[in-house]
Amino acid sequence: MVLGCSPCCSRTGYQQIGNTGKWPRFGVRHLQCILVFFGLAVAYSLRVNLSVAIVAMTDRNASNPDFPEFEWNESVKSYLLSSFFWGYVVTQVPGGYLSAIYGAKYMLFFGVLVCSCLALLTPFCAIAGGWKTVVVLRAIQGLCQGVIFPSTHTFLSKWAPTEERGRLVGYCYSGSQFGTVVMLSVSGYIASSSLGWPSIFYVPGCVGILWSGVWYFYCSSTPAQHPSITPAERRYIESSNQTRRPSDVGREMTPRPHTPWRRILTSGPFLVLVLAHCANNWGFWTLLTEIPTFMKSVLGMDIKNNGPLSALPYFAMILLTCVFIWLSDAMKQRGTVIPLGFSRKFFNTLGMWLPMLALIGLGYITESESNVRLAISLLTTAVATNSATYLGFHVNHIDLSPNFAGTLMGITNCAANFMSILAPLIVGLIVWDETNPAQWRIVFFFTAFVYFMGNLLFMVFGRTGVQEWNTPTTRTPTATSTEEGEAFDGDRAPLIEA
Incomplete structure (x- = not known):
């Protein structure tokens, strides 16, 4: 790989990537970002599913009448819809700190996986334990998802070259809107189908578990840890990171x-x-x-x-x-x-x-x-x-x-x-x-x-x-x-x- 250095690079000792570098236009970094896109889509579908499911859960006319209906007043609904954020704000700072120590891969993996498993339990908790049990479950889901945005930023700081940073961050975070669009668009049809309102929780829960498996086997927290990245692409990403010195490029992170x-x-x-x-x-x-x-x-x-x-x-x-x-x-x-x-x-x-x-x-x-x-x-x-x-x-x-x-x-x-x-x-x-x-x-x-x-x-x-x-x-x-x-x-x- 050919590198170009500006005069200020040679004075400060920081390596700068040049236009002559040979790196793939579409590489492992883009595949990692595609996984992040779908991970955020799943996370947001798990976040907004209750806001549409609660309509079907409290009104038989809005869904398949073969499933239980709950008599929840507006006060109860407000508790249910806000409980997610009770836990969400708690793990924001710890999520960013822990992702930097243990790797963003594992924080995102456990955050989405646990939240998805809890989504599968939501219908059972609603029927067996009532709205108070669902409030507790949603607060725990918020705790799980509180680590996702900070961990995503940690992940992108390692994988997004400076020259592509805005583009990759934009594409990744648009996954949250994609998940919202899909959930809002299809939930009404799902609730009216033979699957009923419980499927509004089952479908994104199963997709989240599937995503977690793919993420675990095909993602790495840093380019240096990825088994299939080419030396040229790894060198391009690490050289583009303005905090690394030339002697550090290509080595494991200090x-x-x-x-x-x-x-x-x-x-x-x-x-x-x-x-x-x-x-x-x-x-x-x-x-x-x-x-x-x-x-x-x-x-x-x-x-x-x-x-x-x-x-x-x-x-x-x-x-x-x-x-x-x-x-x-x-x-x-x-x-x-x-x-x-x-x-x-x-x-x-x-x-x-x-x-x-x-x-x-x-x-x-x-x-x-x-x-x-x-x-x-x-x-x-x-x-x-x-x-x-x-x-x-x-x-x-x-x-x-x-x-x-x-x-x-x-x-x-x-x-x-x-x-x-x-x-x-x-x-x-x-x-x-x-x-x-x-x-x-x-x-x-x-x-x-x-x-x-x-x-x-x-x-x-x-x-x-x-x-x-x-x-x-x-x-x-x-x-x-x-x-x-x-x-x-x-x-x-x-x-x-x-």
Whole structure:
């Protein structure tokens, strides 16, 4: 494999991959990412299955009447639907930390496998133990899935070359929308079939167990551990990692340094990343949980029980993810080299300010047949364009610290999921009359303001360079200006940002 080094590479001792390198365009790294895509699809199908199954479980008219029906009131339903997140926020930080120690492969394997087995037990628990048993089971499923996103970030920090990082992260995380679309689209048909509502848990549970077996035998936590990767592809991935020195490329990873908790939690770029993640979750979950109520109460249209229509925004999100990835690649292929920081902030702006504009538009929607169609279009736009953040703040954890990317994701996702719990409560304080458009306007404008501030802070204070605390046991060289060789997210990856 032929490597090219920039002048700054030779000065700092860091190896840079060049355009003349011989590595496969489609290789083991892509197969690993395909497995991650389907793993996240399974995880999200296991997460959202209860939200559609609970309709069939409490209404014989909505499913096969040959199966038991439960008389659960709205309070019980809220406990059932929220219990998953009680456990989910607990294992975010431990998940990232443990995946870095024991390998992301095993954390993802056990997270999906145990969650899938518990899904198979859900119908039995509902019939034999009632709703309280299901609440406990869902909380345990949340504990299992809390490790998945941090472990995925740890995994991608090892497998995604810098030049392909945004693309691979975008494709992998679009699996979560794929799982949501499939589950929302087919659950109603499954519940009405001879299989009944229990199959809404059995089908994704069995698929999850099958995926776990494939993942265990065909996945490795790092390129160095994969038995069938070519030396050229392994060298390309490891050389592209900006934290490794030339003498380390091709060798096994050195022992992982101790996590610099204090320096992470006092890092300005990381704290801005936390705020951006929280703002994004506030907006996303406000849309996810409150828009169905707005559509029903203000516009007189109940879309919550319409599976295909409910899945439309997430299907559009998958398509737009591909469009944004194509746009990112097209920008890189132009004659002008695109700075990494500009790329991240540009896509983050699309992913947070376009939904902001859609929310402002929703604030002026009133009841009429044409406005219903407009509201659905704005809702789809708000959810779908949010996918641009996969190439924005969502990948910034790996930019700041490849060594601790999973830990960073665990911290930000934990904080962000508290926002997803808090947002519906705040909406409940503002909207005491669900049929009042003026109260909903306040909700939409406030959410738009949160989107605006989250992205503004990321644009002004966000950074993309590897932070010094990424390698706390060694001194990290810095590049202070473009004249000294500041690198870009084009053919070259950034080495460090001042």
